[in-house]
Structure formats: C-alpha cells, structure tokens
Amino acid sequence: MQRNDGRSVEQLRPVSFEIGIQRDPAGSVLVRFGNTAVICAATVSDSVPEWLRGRGRGWVTAEYSMLPGSSGSRIPRKTQGRGTEIQRLIGRALRGAVDLEALGERLVTVDCDVLQADGGTRTASITGGYVALALAVRKLRDGGSLAADPITGGVASVSCGVVGGVPMLDLDYSEDSEAEVDMNFVMDHGGRYVEIQGTGEGRGFTSEELEEMRRLAGKGIGELIALQRQVLGA
Numbered sequence: 001m002q003r004n005d006g007r008s009v010e011q012l013r014p015v016s017f018e019i020g021i022q023r024d025p026a027g028s029v030l031v032r033f034g035n036t037a038v039i040c041a042a043t044v045s046d047s048v049p050e051w052l053r054g055r056g057r058g059w060v061t062a063e064y065s066m067l068p069g070s071s072g073s074r075i076p077r078k079t080q081g082r083g084t085e086i087q088r089l090i091g092r093a094l095r096g097a098v099d100l101e102a103l104g105e106r107l108v109t110v111d112c113d114v115l116q117a118d119g120g121t122r123t124a125s126i127t128g129g130y131v132a133l134a135l136a137v138r139k140l141r142d143g144g145s146l147a148a149d150p151i152t153g154g155v156a157s158v159s160c161g162v163v164g165g166v167p168m169l170d171l172d173y174s175e176d177s178e179a180e181v182d183m184n185f186v187m188d189h190g191g192r193y194v195e196i197q198g199t200g201e202g203r204g205f206t207s208e209e210l211e212e213m214r215r216l217a218g219k220g221i222g223e224l225i226a227l228q229r230q231v232l233g234a
Contacts, residue, residue, distance in 0.1 A: 003175065005034070009168040012158070012220050013120075017131055017231040025111075027135025029231075031128030034172055035118035040128040042136035045107045058103030058150070060133065062090035064125055066114040086122045087112070089195065093126045093155050093186045094133055096194045102150035108136055119159070119173040123184055126157035127224050134232055154189040156224040160213035167209055169216040181205040185217035189225050 002008065013034030022028040025041035032038075048059055064087035094110060110132055112125035134154070140146045161171045162181035171179060183198040198210075 003168065005172065009166055010216060010219060012170045012223055013172065015127075015224065015227055017128065017227065019131065019135060019231060025132070025136070026108075026139045027132040027137075029128050029131045029135070030115075031124050031131070033120050033124045033127075033170065035116055036120050036124050036172075037115040038121060038124045038128055039113045039115060040110060040125060040132040041113075042108055042110045042129075042132040044136055044140065045109070046105070048105050048107050053105070056105060057100045058098075058106040058108070059100065060091065060095045060098050060103075060108045060110070062087045062094060062110045062112060062125075062129060064090055064112045064114075064122070066117055066121070086125070089122060089184075089186075089197070090125050090129055093157065093194050094129055096186075096188060097130060097133070097151060097153055097155045098137075099148075099150045099152050102146070102148045103137075104146070106140075108133060117173070119171050119176045123157040123159050123170075123186075126155065126186060127228070130155050131228055131231060134228075138232075154225060154228055155186060155194055156189075156221045156228060157184060157186040158217055158220040158224060159184050160216050160220075162205060162209055162213070167212040167216060169220045181209065181213075183213050183217075185214070185221065187218070187221045191218070 016032045018030040021030040022041050026044045027042040029040050064083050110129045114121045159171050160183045161179035163175050163179050180202040186194040
C-alpha cells in the first residue's frame, strides 16, 4: 500500500536535525519529521526542585507547547491538558536516558516548542529532546563540571497506527485523523521499551495488529537512533 505522500507503510517521513539552532541554551536542535518541526532546547540550572535538595541527585524535566501559528487555527499561548500530558511523557522518556546521581544536583529543563504540527509532535519532541539533552551534558563534561557521563543510553520515539485496516509507521496528520488505532512507542538505544501508548480510536485492535505495529516501531526507532548518533558524532 502506498500512502498519500508516496511512502510505503514501513517508511519514516524525512527526518533531520539542525543542532545549535539557539545560541544560549546548553543544547538545542531543530528536529523535523516531514512537515512537523520542533525546537528542542536544554537549559541547565544548579537549583534542583526543593524535594531533591541535599540528596546528591539531579532531575530532568520537559515543557511542551504548540506555538500559535503551528496549526491551521491559532493556538493560545498556554499549556492545556493535552500539553501537560505530553510534557510529562517527554520528561519520563528523557529521564530514562540519564543517571540522575551522576548528573549531580542540577536541573535540566528541555523545552519543546512546536513550530509546525503535522502529526507526531510528541514523538519528534522526545527524539529531538534527547539530542538537545545529550548536547547539554556534553557541554557540562567539556567544561569539567561532571566527573562521569550521566547519559546511560539514548531514547527515541515514533508513532504507528492502523489506517484503512493497514498498520503503518510514522503517521502524518491526515493519516492520524483517519486512524482506527493510534499508538506511540518510546524505546531506548538498547531496544527496550520505555513507554507505549495505544488507543483504539474507532475500534479495538488485534494482537496481530499490535505485533505488526511493534515491529514497525522497532524498525523506525532503529533508524532514528542511527540518525541521532550521526548528528551527535557518537
């Protein structure tokens, strides 16, 4: 089956990373999944949340927002329920890539601002957010602020879904809006699952469909990890 943009069901949209997109954050990247574009910027602070003070551990958190012109109708400048859920997901995913004790009492905040939304904004945010986080940690190490590398392994994410009865990888907005099943997979560089989100939008899904989406996600995330390593020179 060929899709609207000519891709096969197993194909990612064109993915790119432009690092150093912002001057001041410790790490920043513009990530593109097709027409979806997200700026991810990691800022480091020596002040951890109050509940962590004195424990010798750091924290990684995320904030997510869709900029007013990122969609067909203007989006107000405020975090809504969906945005809160997505930024919690991003934070959980990124913390899975970090030894918080090795990070020390530092707070790394990864801001993910959607410039253009065409499906998969949360998966692009996680994938680009890891690159921004890794760049920020590298800057700390190069500056002699860290005795050991707190990055324990990378993380990347991709969507899958069933559209017209066919499981497919990396849905754009037109596909996502028509999907009977919508899933998001987060995996680390060791091939382990960090999180899986799945919903039967129009119907339930079979174990065979789930297994095929799992296979597609593993293939796609493997390709994303290779791109992350390439841009990071790892």
